[in-house]
Amino acid sequence: MEGFERKVVYFRYRGEINTRWVLELARDRALELGIGVMVVASETGRSALKALEVLRGTGIKLVVVTHYPGETRGPRGDIPIGLGRPEYAHVKRHLEENGAVIVQGTRPLGGIGRALGWNAAVPATFVDKALELFGPGTKIAIEAALMATDAGALAEGEEVVTLGGTYKGLDTALVVRTAWSGRFFTAFEVLEIVAKPRRTWTRLPEYEQEGWKGDLDQYYRPIEI
Numbered sequence: 001m002e003g004f005e006r007k008v009v010y011f012r013y014r015g016e017i018n019t020r021w022v023l024e025l026a027r028d029r030a031l032e033l034g035i036g037v038m039v040v041a042s043e044t045g046r047s048a049l050k051a052l053e054v055l056r057g058t059g060i061k062l063v064v065v066t067h068y069p070g071e072t073r074g075p076r077g078d079i080p081i082g083l084g085r086p087e088y089a090h091v092k093r094h095l096e097e098n099g100a101v102i103v104q105g106t107r108p109l110g111g112i113g114r115a116l117g118w119n120a121a122v123p124a125t126f127v128d129k130a131l132e133l134f135g136p137g138t139k140i141a142i143e144a145a146l147m148a149t150d151a152g153a154l155a156e157g158e159e160v161v162t163l164g165g166t167y168k169g170l171d172t173a174l175v176v177r178t179a180w181s182g183r184f185f186t187a188f189e190v191l192e193i194v195a196k197p198r199r200t201w202t203r204l205p206e207y208e209q210e211g212w213k214g215d216l217d218q219y220y221r222p223i224e225i
Contacts, residue, residue, distance in 0.1 A: 004190045010198035014135070015206070016214025019047055022195050023054040023109045024162070026173035030060055030161045032177065037154065039162040040170070041144040042065045043081035044090035047170050051163075052098055062100040063153045063160075065144035071166075075207060079168075079219045089171070094225050108181040109143055128185075135200035137172025142190070144155045147179040152176025156187065161194065167206040169214050172196040174189060214217025 009025055011018045028040055029096075038060050042048035048064040056064055069082035083092045084104055094100060106112075109131075114123035131139035141164035148154045158178050165171045173194035179187035199211055206212045 001012055001079045006192060008193050009195040011171055013195040013211055013213040014166040014171050015212040019169040019170040020052055022052050022170050022173050024159045025195045026163055027054050027058060030074050035159055035161055037061045037063060037160040038143050039065060039148050039160050041065050041164045045083050045088050052100060063148050064095060064100050065101060065103045065147050073205060074219060074221055075216055090225060091223050101153045103148050103153050105151055108146050109144055113157045135172060135196055136166040136202060137164040137196060141172050141174050145176050145178050149178045151179050156180055
């Protein structure tokens with residue numbers, strides 16, 4: 001039999017607490033495999049800024065996939081999300097000036113069908129919930145790679161390292177072969193797991209759960225660069 005071994009890191013907790021560690025693991029795997037692109041899902045730019053720092057000097061291209069301008073609920077009120085928002089304009093500019101490519105688009109698994117209700121029985125909902133069996137970070141990492149390919153920031157069939165997280169921050173990294181969202185079931189491949197939380201069960205709101213950890217105070221402070 002032919003095969004090989006690679007290290008997979010399973011985090012004890014979900015969420016933002018893992019951001020720096022998972023970025024370093026993803027960087028190291030990309031360098032090991034000769035992969036030239038890292039995709040990072042980032043709603044506010046905080047994870048993207050950390051990725052920029054971790055990738056400095058590696059030559060790895062950073063593709064940042066962001067949310068449409070909106071809000072998410074938090075412990076001290078709504079948190080603005082989406083790099084298109086005015087409060088994040090300086091973050092977006094800094095990322096682009098340092099070579100990052102910013103992608104904003106419609107989530108393949110959260111598009112117009114969700115206008116019928118977040119749990120509406122439409123095909124995208126079934127795919128969304130099935131991927132969450134592996135954890136929200138896995139779902140978001142896959143979705144970010146699809147969005148970046150649809151936007152032309154990635155070539156279909158390209159091998160990339162892609163990262164997502166649970167609620168805020170990053171906790172999952174995968175090696176994938178990209179595809180357009182319309183060819184998800186016929187061309188997209190998850191090749192390797194670099195890291196993910198060991199337990200993936202979630203109940204809303206995630207930040208109140210025992211298995212989620214991270215610094216949420218930072219999301220109520222302006223980002224200084």
